[in-house]
Amino acid sequence: LIEIKFLPEDRWKEARELRLEALKTEPSAFGSSVEEEERLTEAEWRERTKNALVALSDGRLVGTITYIFSHRVKTKHVAYIYGFYVGPDYRGQGFGRKLLEAALKNIGENKSIVKVQLQANPKQEAAIALYKSAGFQVVGELKKEMKIGGEYHNELVMEKYLER
Ligand SMILES: CC(C)(COP(=O)(O)OP(=O)(O)OC[C@H]1O[C@@H](n2cnc3c(N)ncnc32)[C@H](O)[C@@H]1OP(=O)(O)O)[C@@H](O)C(=O)NCCC(=O)NCCS
Numbered sequence: 041l042i043e044i045k046f047l048p049e050d051r052w053k054e055a056r057e058l059r060l061e062a063l064k065t066e067p068s069a070f071g072s073s074v075e076e077e078e079r080l081t082e083a084e085w086r087e088r089t090k091n092a093l094v095a096l097s098d099g100r101l102v103g104t105i106t107y108i109f110s111h112r113v114k115t116k117h118v119a120y121i122y123g124f125y126v127g128p129d130y131r132g133q134g135f136g137r138k139l140l141e142a143a144l145k146n147i148g149e150n151k152s153i154v155k156v157q158l159q160a161n162p163k164q165e166a167a168i169a170l171y172k173s174a175g176f177q178v179v180g181e182l183k184k185e186m187k188i189g190g191e192y193h194n195e196l197v198m199e200k201y202l203e204r
Contacts, residue, residue: 052089062125102130117154
């Protein structure tokens, strides 16, 4: 049984475990670091859990994606996607695509949103292929945007424009 939904806030420990696994195993895929997120409080994890769409396989948490809407006056037509991750044992089975489609569907229901933006390390080939097949295009490349273990990484900026 596959479910895509918001995880109940009281399952925040599972959300924390999956997120820390993501940051440990794929450090170059995310702007956040394990050191920063290991320090977050229970209240902060509960808040995050409420905002993350997850994929469940027979009740087990296997993937996650988060989207947010800008609340600033001049950018409230923009939505952002981040924190996209599927555990290695569950990749290549469509969980990622289902999560991304669900996020885009929810975003599309907010009629003020005109574009969706995200950043991706050019080395995350699976993620980039998936974003492109969902209608995202590369609009720019930020040079030396992240420094991880002494190595610099660029970040692609990708956008999808919604028809309104
Ligand atoms: C990106 C990620 C979430 C995709 O999850 P997934 O469940 O494996 O994705 P799916 O099984 O739904 O695959 C969907 C599409 O992704 C692409 N894809 C998946 N694995 C791929 C691979 N190894 N190489 C190239 N493309 C791949 C394909 O376009 C695939 O479509 P297809 O099945 O029609 O060929 C997962 O690979 C992941 O967690 N990667 C590490 C973290 C990361 O890069 N996050 C994104 C940060 S921007």
